[in-house]
Amino acid sequence: MKLLIVSGEFHRIATQYLPKKTTVIHPHALELRNLSEYLNGGNPVGDAILITDQAFTQKPGLDREQLTLLLEWVQENSTSRLPVVLVTRDFMKPFELGMLTQRFDHFNIITSDTVRIPAEVYRSAIEQMSQKGTAPVAPIHNDYKTETTYINENPLKPGQPEKKRSFFDRFRSKPETSADRTATDRLSRDIANISRGISRVVAVTGHRGNGLTSTAVNLAHEASKRGLSSIIIDMDTEYRSMNMYFSRFHDVTNKDEQMSASLIRTLARPQDYLTTAFNIKDQFWLTSLGYSFNDHKLMEQFYNSEKLVGLLSVLRTKFNLVLLDMPLDLLRSFQETMIHIDVFGMCIPNNLHAILSTARNVEVVLDREKAAYLNAKSKVIVTKYNDRSRFQGALFTPDKVNDILASGISDSFQYEMKTAGVVPYSHAFDSQIETDIPMTNTGAEFEKAFGQMLLRLMEGA
Ligand SMILES: Nc1ncnc2c1ncn2[C@@H]1O[C@H](COP(=O)(O)OP(=O)(O)OP(=O)(O)O)[C@@H](O)[C@H]1O
Ligand SMILES: [Mg+2]
Numbered sequence: 001m002k003l004l005i006v007s008g009e010f011h012r013i014a015t016q017y018l019p020k021k022t023t024v025i026h027p028h029a030l031e032l033r034n035l036s037e038y039l040n041g042g043n044p045v046g047d048a049i050l051i052t053d054q055a056f057t058q059k060p061g062l063d064r065e066q067l068t069l070l071l072e073w074v075q076e077n078s079t080s081r082l083p084v085v086l087v088t089r090d091f092m093k094p095f096e097l098g099m100l101t102q103r104f105d106h107f108n109i110i111t112s113d114t115v116r117i118p119a120e121v122y123r124s125a126i127e128q129m130s131q132k133g134t135a136p137v138a139p140i141h142n143d144y145k146t147e148t149t150y151i152n153e154n155p156l157k158p159g160q161p162e163k164k165r166s167f168f169d170r171f172r173s174k175p176e177t178s179a180d181r182t183a184t185d186r187l188s189r190d191i192a193n194i195s196r197g198i199s200r201v202v203a204v205t206g207h208r209g210n211g212l213t214s215t216a217v218n219l220a221h222e223a224s225k226r227g228l229s230s231i232i233i234d235m236d237t238e239y240r241s242m243n244m245y246f247s248r249f250h251d252v253t254n255k256d257e258q259m260s261a262s263l264i265r266t267l268a269r270p271q272d273y274l275t276t277a278f279n280i281k282d283q284f285w286l287t288s289l290g291y292s293f294n295d296h297k298l299m300e301q302f303y304n305s306e307k308l309v310g311l312l313s314v315l316r317t318k319f320n321l322v323l324l325d326m327p328l329d330l331l332r333s334f335q336e337t338m339i340h341i342d343v344f345g346m347c348i349p350n351n352l353h354a355i356l357s358t359a360r361n362v363e364v365v366l367d368r369e370k371a372a373y374l375n376a377k378s379k380v381i382v383t384k385y386n387d388r389s390r391f392q393g394a395l396f397t398p399d400k401v402n403d404i405l406a407s408g409i410s411d412s413f414q415y416e417m418k419t420a421g422v423v424p425y426s427h428a429f430d431s432q433i434e435t436d437i438p439m440t441n442t443g444a445e446f447e448k449a450f451g452q453m454l455l456r457l458m459e460g461a
Contacts, residue, residue, distance in 0.1 A: 003025065050085055050087065052087055200342045206346050210383055221441065231284075232288070233323070264302050285319075328361045346379065348380055355401060381423065402419060421456060
């Protein structure tokens with residue numbers, strides 16, 4: 001097989017990984033951004049195109065655009081639709097590029113979350129391409145306990161289709177017949193959009209001060225970056241700290257009484273959220289209260305479980321992600337809302353005090369039955385994660401946090417929870433309040449942390 005590899009600096013190594021019968025048709029490294037030059041220069045294309053992570057620029061929007069150009073080029077210029085396969089370590093790629101796998105049946109993604117992608121995975125990619133069939137996307141894999149499986153535990157054998165459906169399949173629309181696929185670009189785009197119809201209501205909860213608000217803020221930013229529509233509902237009306245993270249919202253609430261009452265107005269008339277909530281950018285919204293809002297009568301009337309259930313049922317149909325900032329204390333008066341929340345992200349730092357106070361907090365607020373329900377629907381977010389913190393002489397790992405909670409220290413936590421993610425402790429954490437730039441936009445470490453967390457929360461409990 002003659003292969004075009006788009007793998008940037010990885011070109012030479014990737015070449016060594018390939019099976020002997022494969023010929024790489026170009027001697028120099030290619031990246032997605034210089035590919036159009038190569039293709040339009042009349043250079044050979046071969047029988048298939050393999051892309052690796054090094055082909056990308058790390059700017060998701062730009063990468064998606066470049067990849068789309070390549071796939072369109074292949075569609076227009078190759079009669080037999082060259083297979084294009086992306087082999088990636090980035091578990092978010094199928095998420096970000098789901099629309100492309102939907103739109104181009106010759107494009108496929110294989111993920112492997114190992115430190116280094118094993119040669120076996122490349123070989124299986126080549127095998128798939130030589131069969132010219134579109135093999136299913138391999139399962140995504142994780143480093144914490146979740147439902148999904150590891151590719152290196154169960155590598156795809158050539159020709160053996162993977163039976164387990166990927167989580168990302170839910171983002172895709174139902175299979176079309178080949179006749180349907182002759183649809184215009186517009187239609188395929190619409191279909192791809194419908195395939196993004198997944199919706200989750202996620203409550204970020206935990207003991208006050210455990211990092212709930214910053215977690216909700218960063219998750220929502222991450223979702224918006226990944227092309228998911230999202231809205232934050234700031235239920236913490238006692239400590240209105242959401243305003244600190246969105247200074248534009250804060251400024252508007254100072255001038256505009258209506259916006260200062262945003263949460264109450266949105267609870268009162270959910271269907272009018274486009275006017276009552278605040279648009280952060282694109283498909284990213286917020287509803288909260290300004291510091292000046294203080295109408296107890298209105299609070300009594302609209303800030304209650306019944307109204308919140310109504311709001312959630314409307315927003316669920318409009319957004320991919322509805323994120324509640326909901327400290328544990330609030331669950332006492334919002335118990336009826338709990339069944340309308342798909343998953344709770346339980347924020348707990350990795351220290352004993354935080355674990356014990358979380359357990360006590362649940363005991364005080366909920367009866368045993370409701371506590372068990374919360375337990376079953378929660379995933380732990382280890383916040384302010386201190387990688388030097390120790391417990392009984394060993395590292396205080398995220399798993400340890402879960403182990404201790406499920407060890408019988410509290411009747412409220414009977415089942416061991418899964419970890420949704422870890423927010424590393426950072427001395428610069430409060431700079432996001434000063435600068436309005438969320439941690440997740442400050443570099444790869446936090447982007448990855450919140451990206452993984454987002455995915456695991458979107459998976460449900
Ligand atoms: N990963 C982290 N590294 C360093 N500091 C952090 C981290 N996460 C949270 N903090 C700090 O802890 C404090 C509380 O954070 P945040 O407002 O997110 O928590 P909260 O649980 O919503 O608190 P509150 O109950 O006051 O609303 C803030 O000063 C924040 O900067
Ligand atoms: Mg808060």
